[in-house]
Amino acid sequence: MGISRRFDAFQRRHRWLALPIAVVYKFVDDQGAYLAALLTYYGFLSLFPLLLLGVTVLGYVLHGDPVAQQAVLSSALRNVPVIGDQLRGNVHEFSGSTAGLVVGVVVAIYGALGVTQAAQHALDEVWAVPRAERPSIWAAYARGALVVLLVGLGMMLTAALSALATAAGETTGLGALGRGTATAAGVVVNIGLFLMAYHLLPAKRSPVQERWIGAVVAGVTWQVLLTIGTWLVGTRLQGASAAYGFFGIVLGLLAWIYLAASVFVLCAELDAVLARRLLPRSLFSMYPDDRDTTVADRRAYASYAESERQKDHQTVDVTFDDPPLVPEPRRSDQSSPRWAPPSDRGPAAERHPPRPG
Numbered sequence: 001m002g003i004s005r006r007f008d009a010f011q012r013r014h015r016w017l018a019l020p021i022a023v024v025y026k027f028v029d030d031q032g033a034y035l036a037a038l039l040t041y042y043g044f045l046s047l048f049p050l051l052l053l054g055v056t057v058l059g060y061v062l063h064g065d066p067v068a069q070q071a072v073l074s075s076a077l078r079n080v081p082v083i084g085d086q087l088r089g090n091v092h093e094f095s096g097s098t099a100g101l102v103v104g105v106v107v108a109i110y111g112a113l114g115v116t117q118a119a120q121h122a123l124d125e126v127w128a129v130p131r132a133e134r135p136s137i138w139a140a141y142a143r144g145a146l147v148v149l150l151v152g153l154g155m156m157l158t159a160a161l162s163a164l165a166t167a168a169g170e171t172t173g174l175g176a177l178g179r180g181t182a183t184a185a186g187v188v189v190n191i192g193l194f195l196m197a198y199h200l201l202p203a204k205r206s207p208v209q210e211r212w213i214g215a216v217v218a219g220v221t222w223q224v225l226l227t228i229g230t231w232l233v234g235t236r237l238q239g240a241s242a243a244y245g246f247f248g249i250v251l252g253l254l255a256w257i258y259l260a261a262s263v264f265v266l267c268a269e270l271d272a273v274l275a276r277r278l279l280p281r282s283l284f285s286m287y288p289d290d291r292d293t294t295v296a297d298r299r300a301y302a303s304y305a306e307s308e309r310q311k312d313h314q315t316v317d318v319t320f321d322d323p324p325l326v327p328e329p330r331r332s333d334q335s336s337p338r339w340a341p342p343s344d345r346g347p348a349a350e351r352h353p354p355r356p357g
Helices: 003-013 015-029 032-062 066-073 083-093 098-126 137-172 175-200 212-236 242-275 295-307 346-351
Strands: none
Touching (some): 003 015, 015 242, 015 295, 098 137, 212 242
């Protein structure tokens, strides 16, 4: 037996190793890189109307307010190329534009709805929702609008908590404690937002207890990404020229959004693997001629076939020529329905048994 075979047998026996491997395999099977790229595309497009909206609101806030102008000049924005140059040179003349405000709001909402459509598609792929059961375009937009509203309120809450914690730290002299409180509050709100998105966006609802693990991992990781992004803007972009700084911002934003989108999809895959018991997977299941498959492999492949069902009156049956060589390991809580041994034919065959004759 080769080293790879021994490692395969080892990871099948140890859940702590089989879980990340199963998540990565599910991510590859679902073409998670392309799903993250789709989210990145719409997320990047929605940033520019948000920047227009932000500049317009900033103009209203800074106009005639020396204290606010000085606060902006002391913030990390002064280090952003192009934007920082404009702020340092024209901060006293900044003013808002009604047309810019209206256009920014309308286009930002449209771009945000595009992000929610991409997120719904990604989560439906992750949970193998049949195409016949996915919502219509209008229902999808309505659900996306609800999520956009809730996410916007959550982001406003996070900003308010951060401002209050920072102000309290400056007043009482407990700056580190204030920043720590703001970070902890942000993590809690982020976890709630991810849990809401994972629960509301997929076409097929599942119990919240099947989504909370991915939401916790995504919320903590998102806060880490925000901290890294803030540090990069405040340090690495300082002193960069306008031209090179602009390209740095664009490339950095693309990389950062793609990383955040990958985290979103990977954490959803984590929930799907745990809820549908898609572990352990065979390390060689990626090869079409590999027959040393596990029950989890066959359950996953059956769900992929079921997800392509196009009609309500269509039946998808999945069979394999031989039983799995490695049965699903028994657990101490085998009496629970959640951990009952599944049929070797997979979930699609269980839902749609073959017709007699």
